[in-house]
Amino acid sequence: GAVVSQHPSWVICKSGTSVKIECRSLDFQATTMFWYRQFPKQSLMLMATSNEGSKATYEQGVEKDKFLINHASLTLSTLTVTSAHPEDSSFYICSATSGSGQPQHFGDGTRLSIL
């Protein structure tokens, strides 16, 4: 089945640093990738939609300058949390789909802890 790899799975860093999270589709071409954020014991909230080769579409309330998304190829999207602060600590999950009508396949998530 379709596999999406997300790396790293867990990262701890100091406040003020930037952190990059990678999302790769291993066995299919992902025309669209999505980035979600999940707070403890809560549901997933869409942050942005990323189409290969174009700028990401951010949801209302998500700072595009803080959460930089790059989707340079059909198999890789990256989310960079810039100048991270403790309130950015969360579980970030990416998903990828090969096209319209196709299901999203999720990565295993990245737990980000900002000290």
Added chain:
Amino acid sequence: AQSVTQLGSHVSVSEGALVLLRCNYSSSVPPYLFWYVQYPNQGLQLLLKYTSAATLVKGINGFEAEFKKSETSFHLTKPSAHMSDAAEYFCAASRMDTGRRALTFGSGTRLQVQP
């Protein structure tokens, strides 16, 4: 606007008992509907999906769901619960007619299976 409601944040059943997790959607156009399962510190795994074909959808691990337009529901069932079914379950919807493929998630239901 589209929304997904999951009734019951926690459901507890005995091993071997029927599992019923409820999901209702709110949308002017019947969306595509999905059920995902999430184990601790992991991403989401697709259980099944409804994409306007058969209203009774069979998924993995013995789960199935029935789309009922008149009730705007897509409840998830399994005849006999297994200990390994204990997890968080999310119902989700997407609006294919608008081209917006991002998923709107319900708040999730935590399933506990008692021995």
